[in-house]
Amino acid sequence: MNGTVLVRAPSSRLAEGIVTHISRTPVDVALARAQHAAYADAVAACGWMIAQAPAAEDCPDSVFIEDTVVVCEDLAVLARPGAAGGPTARASASCAHWWRRWAAQ
Numbered sequence: 001m002n003g004t005v006l007v008r009a010p011s012s013r014l015a016e017g018i019v020t021h022i023s024r025t026p027v028d029v030a031l032a033r034a035q036h037a038a039y040a041d042a043v044a045a046c047g048w049m050i051a052q053a054p055a056a057e058d059c060p061d062s063v064f065i066e067d068t069v070v071v072c073e074d075l076a077v078l079a080r081p082g083a084a085g086g087p088t089a090r091a092s093a094s095c096a097h098w099w100r101r102w103a104a105q
Helices: 031-046 062-068 089-104
Strands: 005-006 047-054 069-072 075-078
Touching: 005 031, 031 047
Parallel strands: 005 047
Antiparallel strands: 069 075
16 A cells, blocks of 8 residues: 545536636536546555545635645645635645544544
């Protein structure tokens, strides 16, 4: 076992997420969810345990928790998201709190 990977399924509002370097294009949420499930399966096949974070439907970018939270033992480090103070930052803080509770079990 390599460790634990924290994942969260894409929000139904994924198409409303922040776009910075590309033009906005339509998003197929069902396809995104299938691709995300395949990603989690591939990571698990490599020996990682998957911890599924609670849904965050109010945050379109909430699927990107791997980009903003790094946890080592009992320490959670929040990276600076691209839109400081935006919904991704709030989702990351919530996720770090959830992770600490989950890891303490």
